[in-house]
Amino acid sequence: MTTPDPRTELLPPYARALDMVITGLHNGAPLIEMPFANKVQGRPGFLHGGAISGLLEMAAVAAIQHALHERGDEATFKQVNVTIDFMRGGVRQTTYAVGEVTRLGRTMANVEARAWQDDPAKPITIAYLHYLLKRS
Template sequence: MVSTLPPYAATLGVEIERDAEGRPVLLMPFGDDVIGRPGFLHGGAISGLLEVAAIAALYHAIETEGPEDASVRIKPVTVTVDFMRGGRDKPTRAAGVVTRLGTRVANVEATAWQDDRDKPIAAARMNYLIVRD
């Protein structure tokens, strides 16, 4: 199970929660480190949260595949973020969904929301190169 996140996640104050199926859902509290204009999240913090959520989802999917003899590294190829509404001064959650997991390439979608998962504040699509050592 994914238990460690990239160091940037600590800067954002991100913690890992789990959904009912055990998949990672990330929680980012609102605070001075993620503030943009007064009362709103900074767009870079939202983008960072989405990227970390995608990474957590991808590692979870790779671990779910089964045991690997070699280590796996991922490298981002493309990242596209769509901002739908301003993130307010409250906790923000994000989760990723792996839409394709191949031998060398993975596609992941991530969504960030605050009060209602069905009303996202931002979404991202990311492509990763998978390097299996």
């Protein structure tokens, strides 16, 4: 029997397919790392926008899961809206992302997710995601 890897067990299969792992916390939220590889390349030498968008979505999902767990809430959620701002091209190196839950209400959650490579203060992409929360 294989022991689950704590760096990936909270991530869905899509994230694992792109070799994303949770490497720790950044400002209290799960930090996700995605290495550069041919499977995430778009135009030669650059990350594909879909891979970056997927990384941001995974960061947002991990942030909501973490925030819900912290307050002992077992709500489920589904994405209802997303806006992504691409600021610069991601190059041949590891990309990091973190989500910040800006609002966790009774029925809605809002998350801002940022992806960067060299410096968290210089994001390559920022996403604003909105989720509908449902309780049993």
